[in-house]
Amino acid sequence: GAGVSQTPSNKVTEKGKYVELRCDPISGHTALYWYRQSLGQGPEFLIYFQGTGAADDSGLPNDRFFAVRPEGSVSTLKIQRTERGDSAMYLCASSLASADTQYFGPGTRLTVL
C-alpha cells in the first residue's frame, strides 16, 4: 500500500518568506508527527496530532511555526518569516492510534537563502 508522502521534496525560499509543507499519512493512521532533522543529527520532534487536534506541540521552536490537520488526514506545516536557521529536512510520520511504530515519509528538504 501507499506509504507516507510529503510534498514538495525540495523547497528553496528566501529569508522572510512564508512556506507550507504538506504531509499525506498512511490511510487509516490517526496519529501524525512532524520532525525536523539537521545534518548529522537525529530527527527532532516538533508536533504530534491525534485526529484533528494537536496533542503535543511542545517541540515547535517558536510562534513562526504552526501546523494544522483540519480533517484528520493531510497535515500542513507552516513557517512564517523564514530564517536561514530553519533550513533542514522536515519529516512527517504517521502511526495507528494505539501502535508504537511510526512510519516516516521521504521528507521535504527546506533551504532558506
Place this chain on the structure above:
Amino acid sequence: SQKIEQNSEALNIQEGKTATLTCNYTNYSPAYLQWYRQDPGRGPVFLLLIRENEKEKRKERLKVTFDTTLKQSLFHITASQPADSATYLCALDVGFQKLVFGTGTRLLVSP
C-alpha cells in the same frame, strides 16, 4: 540532563562480519526503544521495537538487546552485506507517543 548517545564515528566492517551498534541513554525511563535505518536524503525506516520487559528481539539478520539497568541497547546485524551500509538511529519512547532520537551511527560494510 537527558541524553541519548550513539557512536558519532562511522563503523567500518568487512562483509560477512557482525556489526554491533550501541545506544546509551541517561535520565530516561523508556517503555520501549526503537531502531531505524536511514539512507542519505531519505526518511528513517522502522526496523525493530523492543519493550522494557524484553531482553532481546530478533528479525532475520537483526538482533536488538535492551538492558534497562545499564540504560543501553545493542543493535546487531549478522552476516553483514554492503547493502546494510546506512545510518542507524535509536529512538526512545518518552511518553505520550513521543520519540526522542539519537544522532545515529553510520555503518559502512566493505565487500
